[in-house]
Amino acid sequence: MSRYLPALSRLAQALGLLLAVIVLNFLLIQLAPGDPVDVIVGEMGGASEEVIALMRADYGLDKPVLTQLAIYVGKVATGDFGYSYYFNQPVLTLILQRLPATILLVLSALSIAVLAGTLLGIFSARRPKGLLSHAVTIFSLAGYSAPVFWTGLMLLILFANVWPIFPVSGMTNIRGSGGPVGAVLDVAHHLVLPAVTLATIYIASYSRLARASMLEVLGADYIRTARAKGLSERRVVYGHALRNALIPVVTMVGLQFGQLFAGAVLVETVFNWPGLGRLAYESILRRDYPTLLAILFFSAVLVMVANELTDLAYRKIDPRIGGASRRRRRAKPQPKGASA
Amino acid sequence: MAPVLEIRDLQVGVDTGREVLSVLDGISLSLEPGRTIGIVGESGCGKSMTALATMGLLPDRFAITGGQILFEGEDLASMPDRQRRRLRGNALSMIFQEPMTALNPVLTVGRQIGEVLELHQGLSGHEARQRALDMLRAVQIPAPERRLDNYPHELSGGMRQRVMIAIALACRPKLIIADEPTTALDVTVQAQIFRLLRELQGETDTAIMLITHDLGAVAEMADDVAVFYAGKCIETGPVAQILQHPSHPYTQGLMVCTPTMRLGAAALAESPPALGEIAGIVPPVGRFPKACRFAPRCPLADDRCRTEDPPLRALGAAHAALCWKAEEEAFA
Numbered sequence: 001m002s003r004y005l006p007a008l009s010r011l012a013q014a015l016g017l018l019l020a021v022i023v024l025n026f027l028l029i030q031l032a033p034g035d036p037v038d039v040i041v042g043e044m045g046g047a048s049e050e051v052i053a054l055m056r057a058d059y060g061l062d063k064p065v066l067t068q069l070a071i072y073v074g075k076v077a078t079g080d081f082g083y084s085y086y087f088n089q090p091v092l093t094l095i096l097q098r099l100p101a102t103i104l105l106v107l108s109a110l111s112i113a114v115l116a117g118t119l120l121g122i123f124s125a126r127r128p129k130g131l132l133s134h135a136v137t138i139f140s141l142a143g144y145s146a147p148v149f150w151t152g153l154m155l156l157i158l159f160a161n162v163w164p165i166f167p168v169s170g171m172t173n174i175r176g177s178g179g180p181v182g183a184v185l186d187v188a189h190h191l192v193l194p195a196v197t198l199a200t201i202y203i204a205s206y207s208r209l210a211r212a213s214m215l216e217v218l219g220a221d222y223i224r225t226a227r228a229k230g231l232s233e234r235r236v237v238y239g240h241a242l243r244n245a246l247i248p249v250v251t252m253v254g255l256q257f258g259q260l261f262a263g264a265v266l267v268e269t270v271f272n273w274p275g276l277g278r279l280a281y282e283s284i285l286r287r288d289y290p291t292l293l294a295i296l297f298f299s300a301v302l303v304m305v306a307n308e309l310t311d312l313a314y315r316k317i318d319p320r321i322g323g324a325s326r327r328r329r330r331a332k333p334q335p336k337g338a339s340a
Numbered sequence: 341m342a343p344v345l346e347i348r349d350l351q352v353g354v355d356t357g358r359e360v361l362s363v364l365d366g367i368s369l370s371l372e373p374g375r376t377i378g379i380v381g382e383s384g385c386g387k388s389m390t391a392l393a394t395m396g397l398l399p400d401r402f403a404i405t406g407g408q409i410l411f412e413g414e415d416l417a418s419m420p421d422r423q424r425r426r427l428r429g430n431a432l433s434m435i436f437q438e439p440m441t442a443l444n445p446v447l448t449v450g451r452q453i454g455e456v457l458e459l460h461q462g463l464s465g466h467e468a469r470q471r472a473l474d475m476l477r478a479v480q481i482p483a484p485e486r487r488l489d490n491y492p493h494e495l496s497g498g499m500r501q502r503v504m505i506a507i508a509l510a511c512r513p514k515l516i517i518a519d520e521p522t523t524a525l526d527v528t529v530q531a532q533i534f535r536l537l538r539e540l541q542g543e544t545d546t547a548i549m550l551i552t553h554d555l556g557a558v559a560e561m562a563d564d565v566a567v568f569y570a571g572k573c574i575e576t577g578p579v580a581q582i583l584q585h586p587s588h589p590y591t592q593g594l595m596v597c598t599p600t601m602r603l604g605a606a607a608l609a610e611s612p613p614a615l616g617e618i619a620g621i622v623p624p625v626g627r628f629p630k631a632c633r634f635a636p637r638c639p640l641a642d643d644r645c646r647t648e649d650p651p652l653r654a655l656g657a658a659h660a661a662l663c664w665k666a667e668e669e670a671f672a
Contacts, residue, residue, distance in 0.1 A: 058595060221441040227397055229429035229435075229456045229507070242447045319491040 014304055021300045022076060022293070026069050029289055035061055036085045039287045059085070076297070082290035086283065091294045094279065099298065101171055102275030105268070106260050108191055109198035110253065115207025116199070118249055124207070125214035125245075126237060136207050143204030148263050152197040152270040159193060166192045169272040194271040198263050202256065209252055213253040247318050254310030259304045344412060344514050345371040345394070345432075352386070352393050353407035354625065356566065361626040363389050363402065365571045371564075373514065373548045374541065376548040378562030378579065380555060380594070382622050385568040387551045391517045393417075394549075395434050396424045430460040433508040437520040439500035443492040449476070449503050450488035456510045478535060498529035502536070509540055517549045522557065534561055555598045558584055564658070567591050570623055570633040575666075579661030587661040589638045593618040602615035632664065640665045 037055045041047045047055075056062045060071065075082065081091040124133035142255040143151075159166045167190050217223065218241055261277070268277035276295055283291040315321050352364035364386045379387045392398050394409050396416060409416040411432060416424060436442040444452060453475050454468030456554050463471060467487065476484035479502040492500055501521060509515055518537070522530035538561065541548060550561050558565055558579060565582040567575040567590065575588040586592045599618055620637035623629060632650045636640040642664075650664045 221436060221438055222444040225436060225504075226398060226441045226444065227428075227506075228395055228434045229427045230427070230459060231429075231455075232425065240444050240447070244444070319445070320493050 017296070017304065018300060019073070022073060022297060023069065025293055025296045026072060027065075029293065030065050034287060036287045036289060037061060037079065040085065072293075081294040081297070084283075084288055084291045086286040086288040087291070091290045094291060095276065095294050095298055098274060098276045098279045101273060102261075102264055102268070102277060103302070104187075104191065105194055105275055106257075106264055106274060108195040109202070109263075109267075110257070110260060112195055112199040113202030114249065114253060117203040118210040118246070119213075120203070121207040121210025122214050122237075122245065124243070125211045125218065128215060130210075135213070136211065140204040140208050143200045144208075146201070148197065148201055149266045149270055151200050152194075152267055155193055155197055156270065165194070166190075171274050181281055185238075194267050194273050197271070198260065198267045201263070202260070205256075206249060206252065210245060210249055213248045214241060217241045217245045220244070242318060250310060250313050250317060254307050254314075257306035257310075258299075261299050261303065341372050342413070343370045343410075344373050345369070345549070346410040347390070347407070348410065349395070349407040350390070350393060350417075351404065352398065352411060353403060353405040355401045355403070356626075357414075360405070362405075362628070363571055363625055364393070365628075367407070367573050368574065369566055369576070371515070371547045371549060373547050374545040375563045376541070376550055376561055377566060378558035379549065379551045379566050379568060380553060380558055381568030382553060384622055386559050386571045387568050388519055390655070391434065391519050391549065391551055394517060395428060395432070396421070398586065404452065426460070429456045429507075430511045431513050432515040432517070433511070433513045435504050435508045435516060435521045435655070436516040437499075437523055439497050439504055439524060442504060443500055445492055446490055448489050449495070453503065453506050453510055456507060471510065472506070474564075475510050476503075478509070478540065479506045480530075481506075497525055498532065501525060501529075501533055505533070505540075507658070509544070509546075512544055513546060515547045515549065517551070519551045520553070522548075523552075523554075530557075550565050555583070570628050571625070572633060572662060574634065574663070575661040576583045578657075581656065581659050587655050587659070587666040588634075588663045589665065590618070590634045591661075593637075598666055613618070632662075652666070 035050060035056075037059065040055065041052055053062070060068060063071075072082075079092070081095070083089070084091050084094055085095055120132075120136045120139075124130070124136040127133055171187055171190050218237075223236060223241055226236045231239065264275060265277035265280050267273065268275045269281050272278070276298065280292065280295045282288070283295065347367055347369040350364055350367040351362065353360040353361050367386070367390055369377065369379075369390075372670065379390065381387050389402070390399070392402075393404055394416060396410075396419075398404070404417045407417065411427065413476070416427075443449075446586050450469055450472045453472035454463075454465070457463045457468040457471050458465065473484055474487055476487055481487050481499055483501050487495070487499075492503070495503065499526075505521075516537075521537075522533050525533065534557065537548065540546070548561070550557065552558060562579045565575075565577060565579050566573050567582070567588065569590050575586070582591060583595070586595050617639055623633065623636075629636055629646075631647050632641065632645045635645040638645065645664050648664075650662050652660050652662050653666045654660050655666060
């Protein structure tokens with residue numbers, strides 16, 4: 001039983017965190033002026049006081065805030081995220097429709113950013129005064145400084161007008177595309193621009209981080225040891241330095257996952273990508289509180305899952321992190337044997 | 341016997357961007373199989389640079405500017421890098437000063453030892469692992485089977501240095517360069533490491549270049565001694581000769597600076613002499629004095645010492661000092 005204790009306590013922590021996310025978001029939204037009924041009435045072109053009061057009562061908006069909160073938490077606990085005021089669908093259905101698109105976008109962008117950024121950083125670290133190194137530094141600075149929506153708009157203009165080889169809007173071709181293979185290719189084709197846009201800013205930060213980390217590692221004593229073994233420079237860099245240089249990169253992936261979601265809101269809006277980000281944007285405009293709350297909730301869940309995965313990867317890559325718990329487990333049988 | 345290593349008039353310089361400064365100036369040494377030479381001197385005298393130049397591992401901006409490093413008759417200094425890499429870690433290997441940082445933290449001990457065997461002797465992964473295990477036994481690490489899969493952070497400093505030695509010895513090198521191998525270790529562990537090195541040397545007839553600032557270590561380990569000062573080798577000779585009859589004033593100064601312990605009756609007989617010191621500081625690279633580099637700190641220096649390069653004077657079989665005064669001193 002005690003073996004599962006760390007996992008259980010982590011789970012309890014995660015649940016506590018989620019509860020805090022729900023409560024805080026709920027209260028934050030209450031602070032905003034206006035409520036959904038105002039918006040709906042506005043779109044209806046006005047209504048009498050009685051109708052408005054009736055609608056408020058219908059949605060439960062006439063109850064005290066804390067009562068509303070208690071009802072909401074209770075419903076979420078049973079998996080009921082309510083009904084969208086605007087889309088007239090259960091929120092959960094709505095979210096589950098949009099979630100895959102966002103996960104696809106965010107993971108693609110993250111993969112591009114980590115792979116391209118790390119490779120660029122490592123190449124430039126091998127010749128810190130070479131042409132590539134300077135080019136990477138300039139590109140990184142530019143990519144890092146440019147706002148993501150601006151990068152998106154520039155790419156949009158480039159590929160809509162000047163060089164139309166990538167679709168600039170949506171996720172699939174409306175006219176359909178024959179067969180499952182065609183469908184996958186179609187989505188991939190649509191994915192290119194949004195993923196690259198979202199990745200740009202992160203490529204910049206990963207290449208800078210990987211470059212600095214690699215330079216530091218290449219100066220370490222154990223790299224000199226590796227060279228003293230007679231290993232070729234290639235094997236020194238990829239066999240001995242790379243894994244050490246990746247440790248800060250992995251840390252950064254975990255930290256940036258949340259920011260990537262924030263970036264997805266802008267990118268999905270610019271490229272009309274049917275994901276959670278655009279849904280968030282739409283539900284903010286419509287004051288669609290149940291939808292917005294559920295989006296925030298699911299983003300929090302995804303970020304927490306990402307952090308757990310980062311933690312696992314971190315343990316895999318750096319034996320110094322996982323070592324303590326492993327040794328404890330190995331040492332355990334001994335006292336048992338002694339008492340027997 | 342033919343020397344395994346012969347350094348002839350080695351010059352090393354550092355490029356500061358504005359000028360090339362001399363770091364090592366005319367170092368000459370010779371080392372035969374099975375023997376140990378101790379290289380002593382203060383920090384910055386060029387002992388480590390001699391080691392790194394021999395290994396071909398000089399840091400950026402440092403380069404060999406003259407002389408030869410003959411390893412079994414072949415010049416390492418002019419050898420292409422590919423060829424030198426085949427020797428490095430194989431026929432000549434190095435033990436570094438800092439066992440805490442000199443091992444890769446993300447690779448297992450077995451992997452780090454096995455790697456050289458796979459590289460230089462073409463062993464398969466499995467064979468290399470077996471040999472790594474043998475090496476861990478040879479360096480007397482307890483429970484070697486368990487240690488094979490340990491990471492460096494799971495070992496103590498002394499154990500890590502044993503692993504370093506296992507890596508250095510894995511391919512049965514002709515020459516081991518040990519750069520202050522025990523400086524970072526406890527005194528008790530120092531003695532164990534030295535004993536281990538001597539035992540392994542006895543079995544394999546390896547030559548050892550021991551770099552240290554510890555004359556005690558030299559007395560314990562070395563057959564011959566080379567004393568370095570400000571990029572020059574100022575005195576060489578058999579260990580007993582140098583320790584008992586140091587000829588160069590700098591070597592004499594070093595001896596006075598070494599605390600001695602006297603036990604039993606000797607401790608009671610007379611009050612011990614105060615621990616000495618050498619006045620002044622080691623000149624930094626680029627500001628070495630002309631003529632004799634030790635002259636500004638030397639109690640015996642006269643005008644000639646400050647204006648003319650001192651000669652290398654033979655003071656007996658294999659004993660020589662770079663000093664105007666050495667002869668007079670030795671036979672006074």
